[in-house]
Amino acid sequence: MAADRPAPTGPAAPELRIVESRVYRGGNIWSYDPAIHLVVDLGVLEGYPTDTIEGFTERLVELLPGLENHTCSRGVRGGFVARMHEGTWLGHVAEHVALQLQQEAGHDMRRGKTRAVKGEPGRYNVIYAYADESVGLAAGTLAVRLVNHLVQAEEGFDFAEELDQFLRRAQRTAFGPSTAAIIEEAVSRDIPYIRLNTASLVQLGQGVHAQRIRATMTSKTSSLAVDIAGDKDMTTRLLASAGLPVPKQETVRSADAAAAAARRIGFPVVVKPLDGNHGRGVCLDLQSDEEVRSSFEVARSESRRGHVIVESFVAGRDYRCLIVGGRMQAIAERVPAHVVGDGTHTVSELVEITNADPRRGVGHEKVLTRIKVDDAATALVKDQGWEMDDVPPEGQMVKLALTGNMSTGGISVDRTFEAHPDNVEIAEEAARMIGLDVAGIDFICPDIASPVRETGGAICEVNAAPGFRMHTHPTVGEPQYIAKPVVDLLFPPGSPSRVPIVSVTGTNGKTTTARMIAHIFKGIGRKVGMTSTDGVVIDERLVIKADASGPRSARMVLQNPRVDFAVMEVARGGILREGLGYDRNDVAVVTNIAPDHLGLRGVDTLEQLADVKAVIVEAVPRDGFAVLNADDALVRKMRRRCSGGVVWFSLQPPGSKVREFVEDYCRRGGRAVVLEPTDKGDMIVIKHGRRSMQLAWTHLLPSTFGGTAKFNVANAMAAAGAAFAAGAGLHEIRQGLRTFTTSYYLSPGRMNQVNVNNVDVFVDYCHNAPGMRVLGQFVDAYAEQKAGQADLGKISRIGVIATAGDRRDDDMRELGAIAAGHFDVLVVREDERLRGRRRGETAALVAEGARTRMAEEGVRCRQVDVVIDEAEAVRNAMARANPGDVVVLCVDNHAQVLGELEQLTQSAQAGAHTGGPVVGDPDLDPVELQTEAQASGDEAGATAEEELEAGQPG
Template identity: 85%
Template sequence: MADRPTPTGPAAPELSIVESRVYRGGNIWSYNPAIHLVVDLGVLEAYPTDTLEGFTDRLVELLPNLENHTCSRGVKGGFIERMREGTWLGHVAEHVSLQLQQEAGHDLRRGKTRAVKGQTGLYNVIYDYNDEAVGLAAGSLAVRLVNHLVQTEEGFDFAEELDVFLRRAQRTAFGPSTGAILEEAISRDIPYIRLNSASFVQLGQGVHAQRIRATMTSKTGALAVDIAGDKDMTTRLLGSAGLPVPKQEMVRTADGAVAAAKRIGYPVVVKPLDGNHGRGVCLDLTSEAEVRASFDIAEGESKRGYVIVESLVTGRDYRCLIVGGKMQAIAERVPAHVIGDGSHTVAELVEITNADPRRGVGHEKVLTRIKVDDAAIGLVRNQGLELDDVPPKDQMVKLALTGNMSTGGISVDRTFDAHPDNVEIAEEAARMIGLDVAGIDFICPDIASPVRETGGAICEVNAAPGFRMHTHPTVGEPQFIAKPVVDLLFPPGTPSRVPIVAVTGTNGKTTTSRMIAHIFKGIGHKVGMTSTDGIVIDERLVYKADASGPRSARMVLQNPRVDFAVMEVARGGILREGLGYDRNDVAVVTNVAPDHLGMKGIDTLAQLADVKAVVVEAVPRNGFAVLNADDELVRKMRRKCSGGIVWFSLQPPGSKVREFIEDSCRRGGRAVVLDHTERGDMIVIKHGRRSMQLAWTHLLPSTFGGTAKFNVANAMAAAGAAFAAGAGLHEIRQGLRTFTTSYYLSPGRMNLVNVHNVDVFVDYCHNAPGMRVLGEFVESYATQKAGQSDLGKVSRIGMVSTAGDRRDDDMRELGALAARHFDVVVVREDERKRGRPTGETADLIAEGAKAEIGKEGVRCRQVEIVLNEVDAVRHCMARANPGDVVVLCVDQHAEVLGELEQMTKHAQAGAHNKEGIGDPDLDPVEMQSEAQQAGDDAAAAEASEVEPATT
């Protein structure tokens, strides 16, 4: 791009965010959670970075760490080289978004920018994130900054905007303690789910899940927390065990505090009964006036209004961290202070100290900035100084009495200096209170000497102690104390994940998911399943909605009963939010067929296959992908799988697909195939050179005697998934033999109901590929039924529809395929029109069906439109005669099954009111002409019941 002439510059920057998405798991762009922005460069499409004078230098001046970005060059400075040579501003926004998050302490490096096909100036900008709110805010600020550097935005101050961004990131970020535990969990491959915007986190999945809130865990007893929060009760319990504690009394009034101080003996300490972080603690009080003044301070921080007066124990302040009853770390806490240098005032020394890059606001960084408040000013005065005074060189000026890190104190690691007697005392104190993770505060001359000899005491026991002073000591070696906490929750060898089987495909994924869940339910697992009908936990529907997206997957993984998960994964969920989890042990892809094309940038079958392949990419090295070898697009997905492959195929021996499978099995592969014999079709599982007969297809209830080939394929896919997940041959066989398409086990999927001797199938078929296989089943079933009937003829009536967001041609194709297999096609509409006016979807389907009437091989003679679903059901049933087959492609299956049940219950003579309805077995043209020409009233009345063929 270096030879491109330099334009004068755009009139006004127009870089804008058109659309933003948050992927919460694997997605079509990345294996990791990612932010996806669609940005419009507008006029800036004509201005790459090398044409914008000074742009690169100004950007690097504001964000110098961009020099560390390697970009595609693979070396530091690679991105800056790209900008100087010329790159588009969408690419710049990607790197700025990553760098802004790095400024907030998030170590993120992956991103990509790709042009939106067929749309000039639009780009997909994808980059990693840790916190989605921070990631989105980074993208928004990055776009503003790029526009500002192209042309100055009035009132835009990047330093101020960056500070606001960092403060926002700090508010939503995990604290140091939670962060340390999560880092340890991640290093052990333990997944986590954030349960709120604070520090409430679930580690592990399903039945193995443990929860933490900061350093409080699922194993922390509520009673122990209450005791630790009651300083009076804590001291009593520790004293009863013979542990060194100060004398103390609990009071409610200032007079009571003074009286208690006299009984205990000055100097004393006044502190709230249930405070924390050292707030409200007043030390070294030597007079009645000081006690009265301190009482108000302590009472203001007490939740219940009680105040503790206790004897002052002198010495250094130590925090002992006890995890699982064992001492893990000890830190000496030094109160906030400055050291005089002989030239700067106290106030200046505080500013210099706070300028330390390790100090931040609250728990933003490893140290907290020193706050100069009234208490600090008073303490400085007690040392004979004012803030404007210059203290002598090397003089320590205290700014706080307590050594809490949250008030600006520092820590010195003393883990390996503690005397064994002191360690034993601290461990016993934690056991007495009953805390699994406890912070024991010691005051003593030196932790290296036994406190029972040198003097000292336990002044406090803390539930949920902070880890920052141990993981990031100001002086000394850091202690990796998150390890024993995670050991406590997940002892070595303990599982943290539940097996996850993900099922996707254009058709058959819901039935396949239910088959897999049924197999493992029979083994004894508590199965959590997501599907288009809702979330099912242990065969109970707990959430009714289309639950095939990532949020539903997370709901299953949060349920504490689930020990096996089956996830139906739909195209829309993947495009919208990704998978919602990091990996699945088994991925099943049933097929890829034209459906949902033309939506969200997916215009071709190859692109749709790439979306479906996300579940295959999420298979780990020790996992499996169960792939349909009969589908070329699915077969190609094997290249995207890190684990093993289990093939399934309906093709007979000798076919090219079977030769491909046999070759794979000779190399140790796995497959589920169909062997054709004189007795019927046998499902066979192959593993290497070993073949294992599983079941006859005609003995599986879901296949209707082997005629429902699509359910044969679904059963084979389910068998492959169960085999890959560790189920035994007998368990798989038993699961498939007991799985039926009853409404109880498979609502809305091939449910067979007999109403007045009419076989009614209720199914969800809603696209042309589904109608093709459903029509083949209807042909086989009706032919078989006709052979068993005295009449020898079975009429077929079909109710069809599809969602309004399909393409017009897809709707016409659906109608055309229905016309080939049904004598009468009744077209209805879904309640949700998805952007189309009422009647438009039905008209397009009917148009496709009518265009087929009269063609060779087409059965249909009548096409009717009844928009309301229940009314359409009634219309279909009114048209049917005993022995006929009715197929209802439904949207609200519960309402339809309820209507059919009512028809069955209230059967009576004459219940079928056929006024205005004809019999599709008769020729309506002949009936009409003969009756009306004769002028016979009775015949005319009979003929009037038959409608024209093209109605």
């Protein structure tokens, strides 16, 4: 590779920069899993691959030796380093550095890819996996800086310091050892999780099956039990009432009372806060009134309520017994923070050596905590006869804390399988008495292997939310996998953790199809959560009104505790922006692929659009199904991307090539939804293998308007296929489709039919050329059915049309051209959001397309008006309509339009003028009107002629 390339002298300055960054939180066009996507620009570095930059590879590997383990495309250790020696581009290097930086932070991320941006030389798509998105983004930023620095040193850039800051950031956002252990166990069982905050609040499972944890507190942890465990006096009295061994104790509020209590109990004693934790404020082995008095202030400073406990000191070793669900799961002996002399180093130096252990960190960020040398530690060392600058002899143990808590620098020794059965029974009974599902029982006794009732010892504390790290990462002994019983507690073996997810995408029809599916399962009794372009719907209640077809809305549905079935409308924009909001869907429905939104976010062709829509098909598991439109060639190709089964749906008649393809698939055991023409109409039939099951006549489904709305026939067939794949019965599917109407209540903004003063008005969201084509076909068929019913002997078709401003100019013109073939009069309006266009620009392009088409012979449209405001456009169209006419309103704000229609109806009923502009009547042709007026001399005709001459639209 390098031999054919001239060796340049080197770049004048590094120019690698991040142009754009995205975080995919689910399956996406690049990966099945969450990933970070950086678009980077190499600038002049496009001409300088790694083998042309002297010493680049060696310096990089020296800074990050872990890169030696990257296999890259070679599939063997050292493959990536070999690629750098041969020569690879720096965008690829940034990908591997970002992955390695995350590995330095303890996130074992290995998946990545780098691909050139098509048509933009020097720009690359860098995609790599992440565990925490903030850490992943920070890794990408630091990777780019490091690559630039190695090309030409950046002044003030210290990689060691930058790496340390990066690791600290990662540690701040990382899950603690306890939370991480539970999540790891959940993931191994295919239980999904969602992080609910930046700390340790996590949801395991979805919807109605969801359980929450915060560290080791769970959804099943009793708040009352936590309060009791936090009150050490109450805990001791409850345990004593059950005959369990506990120390004598009293609660006091002053130093004098503490000294008096100590004398009554008998020295030595322990002084500790009533409601403290992590061993803070605990003073042990106090032998005199003076020690008790001085310790009282220490304990009170850590007590939230100012109460302090004085209890008898129980000599022995410190054991933590972990009880989950009433059963003993692990026991660890806790050894207080200490150092062991080596005859060479001072106590201070030994502390530094001990803290240098990579397993030790600050607080709970790592499996061990660094030993903190404070006044209490120094005093304790002095009590043992040493100073911090003294050199203890070899083997001499010097304590730096009295308590064995891990949070104060202690270590743990696993003793799980050494405990005496009597001691196990005592610990389990203690957890039951307090009522905790996950409890940490602190035992003080000479030896956990001997019964404490005989050797002496007591339970000194019961802890809610006990830490797991002393058990999962003991300093000495075998780790205990205690996350398993916790997850068993939340999700007993065999219990579900996921709700069925049906995802629906396509260019047109996805909203209606999603609503049909939701309606079918609502009729079965399911609590359906649905996302759509109208908002988030939970059990038929609109909880958020917005375009909610993206991944964030999907996560909102999966977090709702009422949802037991999810239907997700998935839009192209959401997939490109953030990917899916979940890891997989049980059923994926693709209605069609047609030109819409092309030219945005790198999607310029139908094939590229199909690749985006196919993400939901790739997210189908082996036991799931993809419901695909067999009539669409691009959708048909998606079958190769599906790991599960396929359910085809097709409008094609028997004998067609597509239908033969579907029939052949069914003969091999597949599933399909097809149309069977009969003398009574078209019958929707579900096929499974060689079985055929009649579902419903198309003309009996309200949403199809007597079978004339072929697009809703297709939507109903897609919904039937999805419901069948998701387990619904034939009768349930039939009942759902027969009761689903396009009323505003069930399907706002999608083919809502309203009668306004005997004018048939259809309110629909149609906004692109493919949608207008099928809508126009419906208008033709519907108007033909109504022929002869209009007052003037014919039915006029009036359309209000518009499109979004982010379409291509040609797409806008095409919309107008198609509409001109189906409507007599077109009123072109604009959406409220211009999406980068000037006011009036979009409407002008649509009108241009319609007028160009009108120049052709035989085109239906006779007039095009531009009325920018939506409400004005509605009034303009309605003022033209006579009873029996058909008006189609392609809306942006359907609620506002329905309100406007209601006002027009009320005004007409009151006998008032509608308030709209005086406009021409499409049923009165201008030439015919003039002839009639001249022949009859009718006064009204003359008035109309005068209006025409004055330039009034007609």
